[in-house]
Amino acid sequence: MAPFLSKRDLQFQLFEVLDTARLPERPRFAEHSREVYQDILNVAYGVAEKYFANHARAADVNEPHIEGGKVKLLPEAKQALEAFRDAGFFSAHHDEALGGLQLPWVVMQAVQAHFQAANPGTSSYSFLTIGNANLQRVFASPEQQEKYMRPLLEGRWFGTMALSEPHAGSGLADITTTATPREDGTYSITGTKMWISGGEHELSENIVHLVLARIKGAPAGVKGISLFLVPRYRIDADGSVGQGEAKQSNHVVLAGLNHKMGHRGTTNTLLNFGEGGETIGELVGEPGRGLAQMFHMMNEARIGVGMGAVMSGYAGYLASLEYARDRRQGRPASNRDPQAEPVPIIEHADVRRMLLRQKVFVEGGLSLALYAASLVDDLNTGPEDGRADTALLLDLLTPIAKSWPSKYSQEALSDAIQVMGGAGYTRDTPVEMYYRDNRLNPIHEGTEGIQGNDLLGRKLTQASGRGLEVLLARMEADLQAAEGHEELADIRAGLQEAIRQSTAALQSLLRRAPELGPDLFLANANAALDMVGHTVVGWMWLRQALAAARALPEARSSDRDFYQGKLHAARFFARYELPRVRTWAELLASADPTTLEMQESWF
Template identity: 55%
Template structure:
C-alpha cells in the first residue's frame, strides 16, 4: 500500500511496485459497487471478504512467482531443438501455483469446480498477473478462453475429457486461426477437415498450417488443446463455410489417460520483440509425421455446428480482445509506477526561477514536464483499468441481471464497447510506457530498468487479436449500426444518464458541458458518416472515429470515477489518493477530451484521403 516516509529532509511517497491495490479497491467498491453483486443468486455465497481474499492472494502470487522471473524469461527465449521446446523452469512453477489456488476456474460454474466469482473481480485479480509478467500470464488467459468456449459449445464428452483437465492446470489451450498467407481475412482459410468415418459423427482429419499460435507448443502441461478454424470437405467458401475443431496434441482415452501423439507438429518458433516467455509457433496439422489410429491427418472433433465455426470462435476472440486490453493496462500501469518511483528518487536541476546552482537539486517529479508525463500516464492507466472493469461489470450484468431486458441491454452495450476495450488501452497505455522511458531519460533506454521491456511487451497489444484498423472497421462498420443502431443508442443513453446525475454537481459543471458536447458529436457524426450509405467513404476515417469515440467513452468513465472520489474525499484518511483521482479526471477533460473536436471534425468532413490515394504515390 502507499505509505509516506521522510528521507533527506524531503517528504516522499513510496508507490506500489506493479499495480495499485488501492486503485483496484476504489474502482471495485467505491465506483462499481461490486459487493452489491453478492445479493444475486449466482454470487450469494460470496462477500466482500471473499473478494478481498482472492484479490490479496492474486497480488501475492503475482509479485512472488510471476514478477520475479519476468526479466529472466525475456533474456532466455524459448528454444526448440527439433523435438522439444525448452522454457525456463520458473514459468511452469508459477503456472502450477496459479492453477493450484483455483484461479483457472474461478468464474466458472460450481458443477465444473468453479467458485462462480464475478467477472469484475476476476478481471481485477488477473490484472496483477498481466502487470507482473505478461508472457507467463498468457498461458492461463488462453486456457481460460479455450475452456469457456468449450463449456458453451462443446459436448459433454469434450468437456469431461478436455475442459476438466484444463481447469485443473493439466492441459493448456490455444486458438488457431491465422495461416502463413492468411491473417485477419479468415474467409481465406485453407486448412481442411475431412470426415473420419472410423471416429464417429463428430470426428475429422485436419490438414493445414497455422501461424502465430501463442502457446502452440511447450512442455508446461500434459497436453495442449488446439481449437482450429478449418473448412470441412465440401463446405462452401468464405467465413460461412468454416467450422471449429478440437485438435489435441495427444489423444485422450475414454478413461481420461493420454493416448498416442496426434499429428500436430511444431515447425518452428517465432522470435519476438516482447512477450518472450510465451512460445509463438508455426504448427503443421496432418503432415504425416504421426499417424494416429493408423490413418493420415490430425484427429479433430467438431465443436458446435458445422459451418458455424466463426460464431463459436468469436466467444474466445471477444474474451481475448478484452484480455488484450487488460494486458495493455497492466503493462502501462507497471511502467507508470516505475517512472513515478524513479521521478521521486532522481534529483536533477533546481526549481524554475532559481539562480544558477543555488540550493540542492530537486526530485525530477517536481519539474512541470515530468509531472505532465506522469499525470497523463496516470489518466491513461487508471482510465484504462476503469474501462476493463466496467466491461467486466457489463459481462456480469449480461449473465446475472434480474430481467432478460437488463441482461440483453448489458450484452448489447458490451458488444459495442469491445473494439474500444481492446484498442484504447493498446494505444494509450502503450503511451504510458513511452512516457516512462522518457521520464527515466537515458536510463530508460537501457536494460538496467524494467521500462524498456514493458514497452516492448506492450507493443504487441495494438497488433494481435485484431489491429487498430480492424477494430475501427468493426466499431464504425458494424457495431454502431447493427440492429438499426440499437447498440449505439444504449451507449448514448448510458452516457446521458451520467450527465443527468452530474448536472447537480456544480464542481463538475465544466466537465459535464464538455462531455455533453462530445456525446452529441458521436450521435451526429455517426449519422453524417452513414448518410450516403457508401461503406468505402464511411470507413475512410474509421481509425480516427475509433480514437474520438474511445476518448469520449473514457472521459465518461473518468467523470464517474471523479464524482465517486469527490463523494468520499472527506470521509476517509486517504485524501491524497482521492485527490489524485480527481486531478487525473480533470486532466483528462482539460487535455485529452478536447482532442476529439478535430477528430470528429475530420470524420464528419467525409474526407477520402486514403480512398483516393494511389499506392504508386507512396
C-alpha cells in the first residue's frame, strides 16, 4: 500500500522552501525548534496512519445512517478522534494558558494535512471543531469562550458551521432562520439549515453550532445577519451537559442525512432549529456582523479545503506512482521486439506525462497551501510594519488557495485513475474513492464561481489593488533571487511571461471596468481564477526549484534525486502548464460577452 503522504516533501516545503525553522525567533514560538516541529509531525503521521488511514475505505462503504433516531458511524471514527484529541491536536496552536502548544499555523496546517490525506471524511470533524473554536477565540466573549470554546479545545465537544438553508446555499443574503430575543438576553432560534457537515452524531458529548440567523425585524440582505452559538444539548451552570438520558435537548432536530458521491465519512445533515421545543442560542458580538464574523472561519476553512484537496490529490499521485513502477506492460516505440520483456509502465512517455502532471498539481498545491498558512502566521506574529500588506496578500490568495487545488487535484486524480487503467476504476484500489471525495472540494465553502467573483470583483481591486502589487513584488523578488541559476531559466522565463500576460489582461480589464459595468466585468471571472492561479503556482514552482537548485550541490545521493525531480517538475510546469495562461489572459482582456448574450430560451 502506497503511503498517504510524502514526509520528504513536507520537510522540503516547510524547512527548505518556507522559513518555518526560523519561526522560533519570534517570541510566541520561543520554546520551539525545528526538532520540536519535526517530532509533532511524526506523531501526526503515526496517529493518521494507525487511526485514520485504517478505516478510510470502510467509512466510504458504511456511510453514516440513522439507527434508532441516532446517527450511526463506524466505531473507528470515534477511536480516531479520541487519538487525535489525546495527541493534543485540537488545541495545539492555542495559547499555553489554554492548554495549547502555541504551534504556528503553518505547522498546524501541516499536522491537519496528515489527517486529511489519510481520511478526509473522519478528519472533517476535527477540522470543523478547530475552525469553530478559532472563530470563538476572536469574536466570542470571555464567558462564551469559557462555556463553548474550552470543551472544543479539549476535544470533548465538536463544532459545526451552519450557514446554508434549503433555498439559500451560495446566496446567503437570503437566509431566513430567525432569532427572537428572550428576556435573559439569549435568543430563540427557528429555521432549517442544509448541508451541515458534522451536524449530528454521537462522537462527542455535545455539538456547538455556529448559526447564521436574522434577529426579528433585522433588515433584508447581509446586513441583517447575525451569528449565534447554539449547542445541541443545553449546558448546565457548571458548563456540563450531563450524561445519557440526563442530557437536555436544545431542540436542534435531525431532519435528514444527505447521501453523497464521496466524502461519505462526514455525516452531512438537514437540521431543524426549534422543533418540538425551544432552541436557545447566544449572540456572538454585535448584531448584523454575522457574515463578516463567519468569514473569519470561512477564510480559514477555504485554505483548509484547499489543503484537503491537495492531500487527496497527493495520496492518489503516490498510489498511481507505486503502481506505475510495479506494473509491466508494453514496450517503448523504439523497441518493437516482441521477445523483449514488457517494461514498467513508468517508462512510457504518456504515463510519465500523467505522473508529472499529478506531481506539479499536488506539490504545487501543497506549496501554495503552506504558503498561505505561513501568511496567517506573519499576520499574527510577523513584523508589525508588514502586516497590512500581508493581510491583503492573504486575502488575494485565499480564493486561489481554495479553488486551484480543488480543481487541479481533480485533474490529477483523473490522471491517477488513468495511469492505473481498469484497476484504477475499481474499488479494489483507493484512487476512485479519492476522485469521488475530492469532487466535493470545488463546491463546499464557496463554489468555484463564488471564488472567481471574490478574486476578480473584490480581492484584486480592494485597497486600490495593493494586494496585487504586493504579490507582484514578492514574485519579482524570487525571480531576481533565481537569476544566475542556469537550470532555472525555463521556469523563470515561463513565469515572467505569465506575469506579463496576466497583469496586462487585468490592467486592460480594470481600465474598461466603468464602461463594461459589473456584469460584463465579472462575466469571465473563472478565467481570472485560472490565470492568476496558474501564475501563482508557477511562482510556487520557482520557489521550490530555487530551493532545490541551492541544495543540490551539497546534497547526498538520495536527496539528489529528490531535488532533480523538483527541478524537472518545475520545467514541466513551465513548458506544459504555464503556456495555458495566455489563452485565459486573452479571453479575460477581451471582456467576451458570449455568456451574457446567451438567451435562456436558446438552450
